[in-house]
Structure formats: structure tokens, C-alpha cells
Amino acid sequence: MSTHGADLQLSPPTDTLSSVGEVEALKRIFPRLPASSGALLGPGDDAAVVAAPDARFVVTTDMMIHGPDFRLAWSTPHDLGWKAAITNLADVAAMGAVPSALVVAIAAPLDTPVATLEGIADGLRDACAAHAPGTGVVGGDLSVSNTLTLAVTAFGSLEGRKPVVRSGAAVGDTVAVAGELGRAGAGIWLLFAEGTSVLPTRPDKTAAPASEQLPEPEGQPDAELGRKLREQHPELVEAQLAPTSPLDAGRRAGTAGATAMLDVSDGLILDAGRIALASGVSIEFLHDAIEAEAESLRALDPVVGAQARDFVLCGGEDHAMLATFSSGAALPEGFRMIGVVTERAPGHPLVTVGGEAYVRPGGWDPFSDWNGATG
Amino acid sequence: MSTHGADLQLSPPTDTLSSVGEVEALKRIFPRLPASSGALLGPGDDAAVVAAPDARFVVTTDMMIHGPDFRLAWSTPHDLGWKAAITNLADVAAMGAVPSALVVAIAAPLDTPVATLEGIADGLRDACAAHAPGTGVVGGDLSVSNTLTLAVTAFGSLEGRKPVVRSGAAVGDTVAVAGELGRAGAGIWLLFAEGTSVLPTRPDKTAAPASEQLPEPEGQPDAELGRKLREQHPELVEAQLAPTSPLDAGRRAGTAGATAMLDVSDGLILDAGRIALASGVSIEFLHDAIEAEAESLRALDPVVGAQARDFVLCGGEDHAMLATFSSGAALPEGFRMIGVVTERAPGHPLVTVGGEAYVRPGGWDPFSDWNGATG
Incomplete structure (x- = not known):
């Protein structure tokens, strides 16, 4: 594990992007960033040069924006850098590739403490060191914006293998997952339910059974309440704010010949x-397997209660690897079977659970419902 | 020249990101984007796969943000897509590489018309078709933000050549440029001087000679005034809002063995x-060559007046290729000599013009001075 930059002090909170200037800010951020073992030419020129040993590279890009994607009241700067790295590296791994490098563009308000940017750099470094050693930042951009924004582009190598695409699942294949399900979704539900300073309300006329009463997207994210929730429910809240992903399971699935x-x-x-849509098939999740996932989430933290199954089935941002394998094949390490690929008959749903179509309980989604005025 | 997507209608202005939703917006933007001839797997999966024929790829990333980097009052959506492509492709070309692909992340307010996003896509497509045919968009991300933001990452191939870095200039080398100088700088000066709705003022006590009286960063960018300026001074205003760059000159310089x-x-x-700092040398611009550049800018548009030389020497965003070549080498097509590389004696400036250090006249810089409250 790289300790490059790990012992650097954070700048005092009075040093802001505008008070120290861009050049000095970059000078402080730079040594904290992880180096890439695949960089043939690193940062500092018009562009970087990265090795692509099998004459191809995998690339994905994703933005994180203050408001819809994170709240500074709940996420530390370290969380932001960590999450930006993991979410992009998970997309690389989901192709069956091995991560090789990142470029990172950050836009921040002028009054942003330099320590915030340093914390983001530390999070990028620590996520790479912990989950994708050798992967580093080969280039970037620092700009001014009224909205704190991280744009990460991640690269990977297929090491000569075929990319594992979404369209290759075949009838009879085994459906398997590596990593956790439902934790990050339960984490964001907890944060909105109990981490905001105005308590959520729901008009009686739309009252749903208690287990389905999700909070309204109201209230202001509260730093102190968020910290408390993180202490009380570390697995759920950390899965949301600083997720991990079984990146290496992606490579193993590729090596094992995952079909999608x-x-x-x-x-x-x-x-x-x-996957079902792209492959022209249906996916049937096994009742017992999903119940076992829900039970395991409930055992981890009883706060999820009767909603455990919904978090498992609908919770986003866990960055587990969901893959299909030919029915005869042994599942690679870390994968567990949770379903099968079936024929898609006319009118048949894309996905079923225990043979039934799954209908998501009424509720709100803090992301799709985000309106730019709150948070 | 690709005409892919070129005949598609824009959506009606009443269709916004929030009224049609992300999925539908992407469906409309997608067919307008340029395809990449180097894409082994295009958009639509977790990540794309791009060819890297010489087992390396060149990568650079740059954000454009509403406010510091552009104003919607002056730039059309097509301008934004065009400029985002060209500025990134110029960084690829400046390594001596040939552009191959882009990924594009856009974050926009919910009330953004879909037609704005379509216009950005059209600008990306038309810039690639005009200046880097075969280069296309292999992936992207669409998010919601209070601040319109474009983050482009561009890729290129060195075709087996060494990257042309900044640190290779040697004493005795010829300094040459391909492309235009001063136009984009004069363009942004014009826009701030005459394209804002409040006339700039400068307190008498700081009055400089007339030729140096640059406007204050005051006033609101005005769409109608901007349109008028673009008609009256097309070369200068378009160089700022929809720049071109001699991308192919970058490859030619690489092939010809440019040293930096x-x-x-x-x-x-x-x-x-x-270049001088990275190479441990000084760069001496020739008096006559700089005068000729200034004269040519003045001939193009007399509005630059006595400031022509300052625009040539200080104007940014022209994306000309500045390169050094061994003294014996013939300059590649499109390059003209404007200086020589000299030894850096202790206390000697990094850059001189006609043997003298150049001191920039007092003035403001709309970018470094941008404070987030205006524009």
C-alpha cells in the first residue's frame, strides 16, 4: 500500500482557493495525489501519456456535483475523493478490466479552503492505494465554479481479454453478484430520514404501511446529525459516503469468461x-437468495427493518459486480449465485423475483427528486 | 467530413432537462454526437474501449464553467461544444499526437432547454468533423448542477513517436509558431469593452496612456451587443468564442522532430x-517577427490599434502551436520562425522580446479577476 503523500499536513482553514491562488493551491495538492505505475509521462505537460499494453484502453467518465450527488454537510472532502475514485474504477472493473489511471478535474468556489481540495486528493490517493494499487492520477484541471464539482475519467487495461459487455447474457446462464447489496441505499435513506435538521413529514392521505413510509425530500443536511448517524450505523452510512467495490472481482469475472x-x-x-434488455433475455432472481441478502442486511444493522428486501433490490450505489456466467462454469472467488437467465417471452417482465414482477413501493428518490433549491 | 447527425432538428425551447427527463434528453443528444473511428466499443456500457495502436495513449482533461470560462449571453451552445472540443484536442496535438476520441461530461441546471444540450453536441460534432475527422465521443455523463459545466477528456495517438514535451528545448533551437496569435485575446477584450450593458469606467487617478486603457471587469454580458460585435469583428470574436487550432501542425511538428x-x-x-523554465533555457522573440505578427493582427482588424503587440504577446486562448526545432532543421508546413532559444544566464529573464524583458501593461484579466458574483 502506497503511503505517498500520506503524512502531509492539511493547510490551515484560513487558506482558501482565492487567498493562495491557483498555482499555489496546485502546488499543495499535487504531492498528495497517487502516482500511476502505468504513466509513461505524468502530469505537468499539455497531456499525459499512459501505457496500453494490449493496444486498447478502457475509459469511463463520471461527474460528482454538490447537491444532487453529495452534501458537504455529510461527506468529508476525503469521502468525496474516495467516492469519485471508486465509482469510476468500478465502471472500469465492470468491463473485466484492471484499473490503470485517472484524470481528475475539480471546480470549486473561490472561498473553498485549500484543505478541502487536499482532503479530496487524499481520498483519491487512499482509495487507489486500498483498492487499486498502482492506479494514480496522471492529469487534471482546477477551475473556479459556484458549484463544487468533481469530474473523474478512469482508465483500465483488459490485458488481452474481451471486454465483458451487457449484451452477452444467454438463456440458462447463472446470475451472480460480488460485493454488497442494499447498504448504500439504506445509508442515504438514513441520512435523509434522520440526518436533516427539519423532520420529514408525509401527509396522512398518502400514508403507506409503516414499513414503506420513506421520508420526504425535505430538511437541510445537518453535519452533526450526519456524524452521529455515521457512528451509530457505520456500515450503512459509510457504504453511501465512502463506498467500496470488489474491483478485483471484475477482473476475475473477465478471466472466468463472464458472459455479461x-x-x-x-x-x-x-x-x-x-443486462436483460441489452441481451434480449429475462433475469429471474431466486426468492431464497434475495431473502438471504435481505436477512444478511438486517443482521448487519436492524435499523433497515422490513425495508431490507427493498434496499437489496432497489438500493443504488453499492457498486457490487453483477455478472452472468455459463451454467456449467464455476463461479469465480467472491461471487454468489442469486438468479438465472431465462427466455423473454412476449409480455414477460425483464426482471422477476421468485417468479413475480417486482413493483417498487411508493417513495421518493433523493437524487431524481433533487430540485437544486435545497441541500 | 462527417455529416452524422448534421440534419437533426433542435428540440422546441419548451422542452427542458426537467420536463423531458435524463433518459429522453440523452436519447435526443446521442445521435448528434460524432462517432470515433478508434472506438472498439462505443458508448452505452459501463465504459468504452478505444484503440491504442502503439500501446500508449495521450490524455488531457479540461473543464469549461459558466462564468469564468464562458457566458451564455455571448456563446451559443454550438460555440460551447466546439470550443470544448478544440481546446482539449489542441492539448493532444501539442504532444505531437493525433486526436482519437473524447469523453464528455455535462452538468446543467434543470431548466436548461434540451436544445442547448443538442447545440453543444452539434458543436462537438462539427469541430471534430472540421479539424479532427475520425475523432468522436466514446462516452459521457449527464448530470444536474446549478452551474452549466462541460468536462471534456481527449485522447490521441503518438503513432509510435516520442511525445513532444516542454522540457526539450536546447540553446540554439529555432522558436516557431503555427496558427494565429492575439485574435482570441482581442476578442475577449472587445466583448468586455463593448459587449456589456454597463459601460466600463476607470478612475482618473489610475489613468494609463490611452493605448493601455483596458476596461474594468464591470457590466453584464449582453447578448445583443455580443451579436453585434461578432458581426462587426468576426475574426476576433469568433477566435474567442469558437476558436480553431492548427491540430495537424502538432503532428507535423512531432514528425519533424520538434524538441519542445x-x-x-x-x-x-x-x-x-x-518551455524556457522546463528546459532550463531562455527564449528570445525577435523584434521584427513580433512586429510583423502585430501588424498582421492590425491589418486583420484595425480595432486592436496600438494594443496589437500586447494582444500578440499576452493574449490567451489562440491555441497556436508554439514549438522549438533544432537550428538546422527545416520548419514543417505551417510554422513560421519567431525566435531563438538562448542560454539562461543568472538573473536573465525567461523570455525576452527584441532583447528586452517584456512587462505587461497594467490591466485586468477577465478570467483571473472573475469573482463569481458577476456574469
Whole structure:
């Protein structure tokens, strides 16, 4: 594990982007960033040069924006850098590739403490060191914006293998998952339910059974309440704010000949539907397997209660690897079977659970419902 | 020249990101984007796969943010896509590489018309078709933000050549430039001087000679005034809002063995200083060559007047290729000699013009002075 930059002090909070200037800010951020073992030419020129040993490279890009994607009241700067790295590296791994490098563009308000940017750099470094050693930042950009924004582009190498795309699942394949399900979704539910300073309300006329009463997207994210929740429910809240992803399982699935794969970003049902749609098949999750996932989430933290199954099936941002394998094949290390690929008959749903179509309980989604005025 | 997507209608202005939703917006933007001939796997999966024929790839990233980097009052959506493509491709070309692909992340307010996003896509497509045919968009991300933001990452191939870095200039080398100097700087000066709705003022006590009286960073960018300026001074205003860059000159310089190169983003003096600093040399611009550049800018548009020389030396964003070549070498097509590389004696400036250190006249810089409250 790289300790490059790990012992550097943070700048005092009075040093801001505008008070020290861009050049000095970059000078302080730079030594904290992880180096890439694949960089043939690193940062500092018009562009970097990165090795692509099998004459191809995998590339994905994703932005994180203050408001819809994170709240500074709940996420530390270290969380932001960590999450930006992991979410992008998970997309690389979901192709069956091994991460190699990142470029990172950050835009921040002028009054942003330099220590915030340093914390983001530390999070990038620590996520790479912990989950993708050798992967580093080969280039970047620092700009001014009224809205704190991170744009990360991640690269990887297929090491000569075929990319594992979404469209290769075949009838009879085994559906398997590596990593956790439902934790990050339960984490964001907890933060909105109990981490905001105005208590959520729901008009009686739309009252749902108690287990389905999700909070309204109201209230202001509260730093102190968020900290408390993180202490009380570390597994759930950390899965949301500083997620991990079984990146190496992606490579193992590629090596084992997975027929299709993606990382679970928007929930198991929705993401399985993407594989089913692209492959022209249906995906049937096994009742017992999903119950076991729900039971395991409930055992981890009883606060999820009767909603455990919904978090498992609908919770996003866990970045588990969801893959299909030919029925005869042994599952690679870290994968557990949770379903099978079936024929898609006319009118048949893309995804079923225990043979039934799954209907998500009424509720709100803090992301799709975000309106730019709150948080 | 690709006409892919070129005949698609824009959506009606009443269709916004929030009224049609992300999925539908992407569906409309997608067919307008340029395809990449180097894409082994295009958009639509967790990540794309791009060819890297010589087992390396060149990568650079740059954000454009509403406020510091552009104003919607002056730039059309097509301008934004065009400029985002060109500025990034120029960084690829400045390594001596040939552009191959882009990934594009856009974050926009919910009330953004879909037609704005379509216009950005059209600008990306038309810039690639005009200046880097075969280069296309292999992936992207669409998010919600209070601040319209474009983050582009561009890729290129060195075709087996060494990258042309900033640190290779040697004493005796010829300094040469391909492309235009001073136009984009004069364009932004014009826009701030005459394209804002409040006329700039300068207190008498700081009055400089007339030729140096640059406007204050005051006033609101005005769409109608901007349109008028673009009609009256098309070369200067378009160089700022929809720049071109001699991308192919970058490859030619690489092939011809340029010893150092960058694209002029922040002004000739400042960027030459970067080569000089990295190479441990000084750069001497020839008096007559700079006068000829200034004269040519004045001939193009007399509005630049006595400031022509300052625009040539300090104007940024022209994305000309500034390169050094061994003294015996023939300059590649499109390059003209403007200086020589000299020894850096102790206390000697990094860059001189006609043997003298250049001191920039007092003035403001709309970018470094941008404070987030205006525009």
C-alpha cells in the first residue's frame, strides 16, 4: 500500500482557493495525489501519456456535483475523493478490466479552503492505494465554479481479454453478484430520514404501511446529525459516503469468461434490467437468495427493518459486480449465485423475483427528486 | 467530413432537462454526437474501449464553467461544444499526437432547454468533423448542477513517436509558431469593452496612456451587443468564442522532430516561459517577427490599434502551436520562425522580446479577476 503523500499536513482553514491562488493551491495538492505505475509521462505537460499494453484502453467518465450527488454537510472532502475514485474504477472493473489511471478535474468556489481540495486528493490517493494499487492520477484541471464539482475519467487495461459487455447474457446462464447489496441505499435513506435538521413529514392521505413510509425530500443536511448517524450505523452510512467495490472481482469475472457484467449503480432490479434488455433475455432472481441478502442486511444493522428486501433490490450505489456466467462454469472467488437467465417471452417482465414482477413501493428518490433549491 | 447527425432538428425551447427527463434528453443528444473511428466499443456500457495502436495513449482533461470560462449571453451552445472540443484536442496535438476520441461530461441546471444540450453536441460534432475527422465521443455523463459545466477528456495517438514535451528545448533551437496569435485575446477584450450593458469606467487617478486603457471587469454580458460585435469583428470574436487550432501542425511538428511544444493557452510570453523554465533555457522573440505578427493582427482588424503587440504577446486562448526545432532543421508546413532559444544566464529573464524583458501593461484579466458574483 502506497503511503505517498500520506503524512502531509492539511493547510490551515484560513487558506482558501482565492487567498493562495491557483498555482499555489496546485502546488499543495499535487504531492498528495497517487502516482500511476502505468504513466509513461505524468502530469505537468499539455497531456499525459499512459501505457496500453494490449493496444486498447478502457475509459469511463463520471461527474460528482454538490447537491444532487453529495452534501458537504455529510461527506468529508476525503469521502468525496474516495467516492469519485471508486465509482469510476468500478465502471472500469465492470468491463473485466484492471484499473490503470485517472484524470481528475475539480471546480470549486473561490472561498473553498485549500484543505478541502487536499482532503479530496487524499481520498483519491487512499482509495487507489486500498483498492487499486498502482492506479494514480496522471492529469487534471482546477477551475473556479459556484458549484463544487468533481469530474473523474478512469482508465483500465483488459490485458488481452474481451471486454465483458451487457449484451452477452444467454438463456440458462447463472446470475451472480460480488460485493454488497442494499447498504448504500439504506445509508442515504438514513441520512435523509434522520440526518436533516427539519423532520420529514408525509401527509396522512398518502400514508403507506409503516414499513414503506420513506421520508420526504425535505430538511437541510445537518453535519452533526450526519456524524452521529455515521457512528451509530457505520456500515450503512459509510457504504453511501465512502463506498467500496470488489474491483478485483471484475477482473476475475473477465478471466472466468463472464458472459455479461455491470456494477450495481442504480439498484439490482434496474441494473439487471439493463443486462436483460441489452441481451434480449429475462433475469429471474431466486426468492431464497434475495431473502438471504435481505436477512444478511438486517443482521448487519436492524435499523433497515422490513425495508431490507427493498434496499437489496432497489438500493443504488453499492457498486457490487453483477455478472452472468455459463451454467456449467464455476463461479469465480467472491461471487454468489442469486438468479438465472431465462427466455423473454412476449409480455414477460425483464426482471422477476421468485417468479413475480417486482413493483417498487411508493417513495421518493433523493437524487431524481433533487430540485437544486435545497441541500 | 462527417455529416452524422448534421440534419437533426433542435428540440422546441419548451422542452427542458426537467420536463423531458435524463433518459429522453440523452436519447435526443446521442445521435448528434460524432462517432470515433478508434472506438472498439462505443458508448452505452459501463465504459468504452478505444484503440491504442502503439500501446500508449495521450490524455488531457479540461473543464469549461459558466462564468469564468464562458457566458451564455455571448456563446451559443454550438460555440460551447466546439470550443470544448478544440481546446482539449489542441492539448493532444501539442504532444505531437493525433486526436482519437473524447469523453464528455455535462452538468446543467434543470431548466436548461434540451436544445442547448443538442447545440453543444452539434458543436462537438462539427469541430471534430472540421479539424479532427475520425475523432468522436466514446462516452459521457449527464448530470444536474446549478452551474452549466462541460468536462471534456481527449485522447490521441503518438503513432509510435516520442511525445513532444516542454522540457526539450536546447540553446540554439529555432522558436516557431503555427496558427494565429492575439485574435482570441482581442476578442475577449472587445466583448468586455463593448459587449456589456454597463459601460466600463476607470478612475482618473489610475489613468494609463490611452493605448493601455483596458476596461474594468464591470457590466453584464449582453447578448445583443455580443451579436453585434461578432458581426462587426468576426475574426476576433469568433477566435474567442469558437476558436480553431492548427491540430495537424502538432503532428507535423512531432514528425519533424520538434524538441519542445505546447499550445498557446495563456499568452505567448507566459507559455514560452513554461518551455524556457522546463528546459532550463531562455527564449528570445525577435523584434521584427513580433512586429510583423502585430501588424498582421492590425491589418486583420484595425480595432486592436496600438494594443496589437500586447494582444500578440499576452493574449490567451489562440491555441497556436508554439514549438522549438533544432537550428538546422527545416520548419514543417505551417510554422513560421519567431525566435531563438538562448542560454539562461543568472538573473536573465525567461523570455525576452527584441532583447528586452517584456512587462505587461497594467490591466485586468477577465478570467483571473472573475469573482463569481458577476456574469
